[in-house]
Amino acid sequence: MAGTGVFEDLAAGEDTFKFYSEGKWQESASKKTVNVVNPSTQKVQYKVQACTQDEVNAVFASAKVAQKAWAKTPLWKRAELLHKAAAMLKEHKTPIAAALVKEIAKPAKDAVTEVVRSGDLISYCAEEGVRLLGEGKFIMSDSFPGTDRNKLCLASKIPLGTVLCIPPFNYPVNLAVSKIAPALIAGNAVVLKPPTQGAVSGLHMVHCFHLAGFPPGLLSCVTGKGSEIGDFLTTHPSVNCISFTGGDTGISIARKAGMVPMQMELGGKDACIVLEDADLDLVAANIIKGGFSYSGQRCTAIKVVLVLESVADKLVELVNAKVAKLSVGMPEDDAQITPVVTESSANFIEGLVKDAETKGATLCQAYKREGNLIWPVLIDHVKPEMRIAWEEPFGPILPVIRVKTVEEAIHHCNASQFGLQGCIFTQDINKAMFISDAMETGTVQINSAPARGPDHFPFQGIRDSGIGTQGIPNSILLMTKTKSTVINLPSASYTMG
Numbered sequence: 001m002a003g004t005g006v007f008e009d010l011a012a013g014e015d016t017f018k019f020y021s022e023g024k025w026q027e028s029a030s031k032k033t034v035n036v037v038n039p040s041t042q043k044v045q046y047k048v049q050a051c052t053q054d055e056v057n058a059v060f061a062s063a064k065v066a067q068k069a070w071a072k073t074p075l076w077k078r079a080e081l082l083h084k085a086a087a088m089l090k091e092h093k094t095p096i097a098a099a100l101v102k103e104i105a106k107p108a109k110d111a112v113t114e115v116v117r118s119g120d121l122i123s124y125c126a127e128e129g130v131r132l133l134g135e136g137k138f139i140m141s142d143s144f145p146g147t148d149r150n151k152l153c154l155a156s157k158i159p160l161g162t163v164l165c166i167p168p169f170n171y172p173v174n175l176a177v178s179k180i181a182p183a184l185i186a187g188n189a190v191v192l193k194p195p196t197q198g199a200v201s202g203l204h205m206v207h208c209f210h211l212a213g214f215p216p217g218l219l220s221c222v223t224g225k226g227s228e229i230g231d232f233l234t235t236h237p238s239v240n241c242i243s244f245t246g247g248d249t250g251i252s253i254a255r256k257a258g259m260v261p262m263q264m265e266l267g268g269k270d271a272c273i274v275l276e277d278a279d280l281d282l283v284a285a286n287i288i289k290g291g292f293s294y295s296g297q298r299c300t301a302i303k304v305v306l307v308l309e310s311v312a313d314k315l316v317e318l319v320n321a322k323v324a325k326l327s328v329g330m331p332e333d334d335a336q337i338t339p340v341v342t343e344s345s346a347n348f349i350e351g352l353v354k355d356a357e358t359k360g361a362t363l364c365q366a367y368k369r370e371g372n373l374i375w376p377v378l379i380d381h382v383k384p385e386m387r388i389a390w391e392e393p394f395g396p397i398l399p400v401i402r403v404k405t406v407e408e409a410i411h412h413c414n415a416s417q418f419g420l421q422g423c424i425f426t427q428d429i430n431k432a433m434f435i436s437d438a439m440e441t442g443t444v445q446i447n448s449a450p451a452r453g454p455d456h457f458p459f460q461g462i463r464d465s466g467i468g469t470q471g472i473p474n475s476i477l478l479m480t481k482t483k484s485t486v487i488n489l490p491s492a493s494y495t496m497g
Ligand SMILES: NC(=O)C1=CN([C@@H]2O[C@H](COP(=O)(O)OP(=O)(O)OC[C@H]3O[C@@H](n4cnc5c(N)ncnc54)[C@H](OP(=O)(O)O)[C@@H]3O)[C@@H](O)[C@H]2O)C=CC1
Pocket: 166, 167, 168, 169, 170, 193, 194, 195, 196, 197, 224, 225, 226, 227, 229, 230, 231, 234, 245, 246, 247, 248, 249, 250, 253, 265, 266, 267, 268, 298, 299, 392, 394, 420, 461, 465, 466
């Protein structure tokens, strides 16, 4: 159970949790809390502290001090501590996963997978960091026209300072460690602001770093509504880098934030382009996995199917047969389709379904909703004038657009405001390569659904889908800057071979 056993220090009363500052679990001086509502019961499950601006100032001040010492800690020691945190996370996966089930309605098995994957990500980051940051560059001046070999440049990677990490609700543990671990291995301090839905699993994850023995102040976690403390955090003068994953909020953060490097992973409208020669059984299986896992609440979910008319009937039939077999219910029972995260999210999804229905789309399944639980729907014959053709539902509904040509499919994909991932199904690798090159998205998957993982692959969006590249090596490098030291010799020196 959350807040018990090794997690006892986090509890500030029944189902209320402290925040983490200067290596200690503390209650906010605001005496106010923020509710974390269980999406399944729609009742308050947990409460977290509504941190004050003074408390935010304090975490940044202690981060600054801790970072100076951390940057002087040998790389192998930083890696060793990260490996310990990874082990702690895996050892305590059960209560953390249980919190994920309660606060974001993640199906029970997926919740455990998220925690284990996060432990693996931290360990991989430690290993990759040792390799990447353990080497620098030695550059000689005489490669540039008109220059002799009298300047020797030693370039290495140094930390940025304090990294502000803001993950979204759908992977509150995994998308937090995918920011925290690269920041720490690179010698930075971290201030984490977890999503409100997902804050409690995030706090438990932070405690695993505490148990591993990270120095006080190096990693802090402040809680509160993003709409209330978000601007204060993102515009704070002590922030040296922002790593954010979420929705449009990221665009306004990018506009307001100062001159700091940013990693923004935002929304997506990942298209699945199905050609006439595709293996339709494979496509149907991937549409189910890609479109409906975690009830479609993944940035990389398939969010529109663009299928050539000649194979559309067959594909829709195959997908419908599989939709009928999806289990719908509670995350504790490991149902495949579980309640979506909030009532407002459910209302938004419902609005998209009604708009499509009114404008003449075919709902392949009857629309059904109980509270935040929405039964999966494939929406066929979607046309460009329908909202669902362009908007991101973040729910278990999937539009199908029947296209006459591949060019029409590519055009639809590129006309989207988003450009995260996309996928192509065909048995012709040459065609797949041409289409992939024409698709304006950060990643294109050939013959499989979009996915961020494995976690060391580059992951990036274009247009409104983001700035910068994630994936372990890229994140580590983004959280460093290059420092050069140039040795100036009195005259040119060439080694004789
Ligand atoms: N590209 C990607 O990798 C991913 C993209 N997403 C996108 O995120 C959206 C859903 O996630 P969701 O969590 O609702 O996204 P939000 O953008 O609403 O929230 C993301 C995070 O930002 C915080 N936040 C809210 N307002 C501010 C603010 N003014 N300043 C700073 N932080 C703030 C939230 O805190 P609080 O919860 O307290 O409001 C939360 O921690 C979808 O659009 C989805 O596509 C989601 C996952 C991955």
